[in-house]
Amino acid sequence: MSGSSGSSGGIGFSSGASSCDSLVITTQLNSPKPAVVERIDVGDELDVRTMQVGSTTTVVAMHDGELAGGIASPDVQKLRECIADGTNYVATVIGKSDGQVTVRVSAR
Known part of the structure; x- marks a missing residue:
């Protein structure tokens, strides 16, 4: 009986790079900043980065260099790790409705 033990299944995240590249999160901005949100339109692209708040590293969305709001999701820990590993x-x-902004976070 022969087999190919060298291949693995194509389902799931088998390596850091591919899992980070394929990570997509759809969520609302957490604690949106009204002065920034009023200048945001559907279709705009916000920069996603980490920000140190005390001893906690949070993931935030930035619009023209200003904090638009935080990214909250069950997958935020993975997102934080991927950003730390260099994925943009x-x-x-x-x-966008009544000051709430819904975003789709994906790798560039």
Whole structure:
């Protein structure tokens, strides 16, 4: 009986790079900043980066260099790790209603 033990399944995240490249999060901005949000339109791309707040590293979305709001998701720990490993992300605005902004975070 022969087999190919050298291949693995194509499902799931088998390596850091591919899992980071394929990570997509759809969420609302957490604690949106009204003065920044009023200048954001559907279709805009926000920079995603980490920010140190006390002893906690948070993931935030920036619009023209200003804090638009935080990224909150069950996958935020993975997102934080991927950013630390060098993957760049963008948050595309897919909805805006009454000061709430919905974004789709994906690798650039």
